[in-house]
Amino acid sequence: MAKAIAHPARVAILQYLVKKNACVCGDLVEELGLAQATTSQHLKELKTAGIIQGTVEGVNVCYCIDPKVWKQYRELFNVFFKDVTLEGGNCC
Amino acid sequence: MAKAIAHPARVAILQYLVKKNACVCGDLVEELGLAQATTSQHLKELKTAGIIQGTVEGVNVCYCIDPKVWKQYRELFNVFFKDVTLEGGNCC
DNA sequence: CATTTTAATCGTAATATTGCGATAATGGGA
DNA sequence: TCCCATTATCGCAATATTACGATTAAAATG
Numbered sequence: 001m002a003k004a005i006a007h008p009a010r011v012a013i014l015q016y017l018v019k020k021n022a023c024v025c026g027d028l029v030e031e032l033g034l035a036q037a038t039t040s041q042h043l044k045e046l047k048t049a050g051i052i053q054g055t056v057e058g059v060n061v062c063y064c065i066d067p068k069v070w071k072q073y074r075e076l077f078n079v080f081f082k083d084v085t086l087e088g089g090n091c092c
Numbered sequence: 093m094a095k096a097i098a099h100p101a102r103v104a105i106l107q108y109l110v111k112k113n114a115c116v117c118g119d120l121v122e123e124l125g126l127a128q129a130t131t132s133q134h135l136k137e138l139k140t141a142g143i144i145q146g147t148v149e150g151v152n153v154c155y156c157i158d159p160k161v162w163k164q165y166r167e168l169f170n171v172f173f174k175d176v177t178l179e180g181g182n183c184c
Numbered sequence: 185c186a187t188t189t190t191a192a193t194c195g196t197a198a199t200a201t202t203g204c205g206a207t208a209a210t211g212g213g214a
Numbered sequence: 215t216c217c218c219a220t221t222a223t224c225g226c227a228a229t230a231t232t233a234c235g236a237t238t239a240a241a242a243t244g
Binding site: 117118121128129131132133135136146148150151152153 | 188189190191192193194
Binding site: 002003005006011014015018021022064065067070071073074077078080081082083084085086 | 094095097098103106107110113114156157159162163165166169170172173174175176177178
C-alpha cells in the first residue's frame with residue numbers, strides 16, 4: 001500500500017485527482033510533465049493498487065479516486081500510525 | 093515519507109517497536125529473520141527518515157520510535173488522505 | 185592487552201523501478 | 215474507409231533497492 005504512494009509522480013496524480021474531486025480525462029500528461037508512456041504506467045500502478053479507477057469515455061479515459069478504497073487507505077494508515085508515547089519520555 | 097514505510101521489513105520493524113513501546117536492543121535481527129547487515133541497513137533508512145532513533149547503550153544500540161516524528165507522519169498521512177466523496181456517486 | 189560481543193559499513197550480485205521512444209489498439213469524425 | 219486523437223503496451227537503458235558475506239569499529243571483560 002505504501003508503495004503505491006511512494007513516488008512523487010503518483011502522489012502528484014492523486015493530489016490532482018483529489019483537488020479536482022471529479023473525473024479527469026487525460027490532462028494528467030501535461031500536468032506531470034512526464035512522457036505519456038510514463039504517465040500511463042503510473043496510472044496503471046495506481047489502478048492496480050485499486051486506489052483510482054479509469055472509465056473509458058469514448059476516445060478518452062477518465063480517472064478518479066475510488067472513494068471506498070481511499071477511505072480504506074485512510075483508515076489503515078490511521079491504525080498503523082496510532083499514538084505512540086514512550087512512557088519514559090526520552091528513549092533509553 | 094511513504095518510501096520509508098514501503099518495505100515489509102521496515103513495516104515489521106516499526107510494528108515491533110510500537111508493540112514493545114520501549115527501547116529494543118538488538119533482537120531485531122532474530123525478529124526479522126534477515127541478515128544482520130540487511131537489518132542494520134533498514135534501521136539506517138528509518139533513522140534517516142527520522143522516524144526512529146538509536147541510542148548507544150554500551151555495546152548495544154537501543155532503538156525506539158521517535159514519538160514526535162511519528163505524530164508528524166500520522167498527521168501528514170491524515171491530511172493527505174482527507175475525505176474524498178465524489179459528488180456524482182459513480183465516476184463518469 | 186587480547187578476546188568477545190554487538191552494530192555499522194563496504195563491496196557486490198540480484199532484482200525492481202523508472203522513464204521514454206516506438207509501436208499497437210480503440211473509437212470518433214471527415 | 216482513411217486519418218486523427220487518445221491510451222495502452224512493448225522493449226530497453228539507466229538507476230535504485232535489496233540482500234548478504236566480509237570487514238571494520240567500538241565497547242565491555244578477563
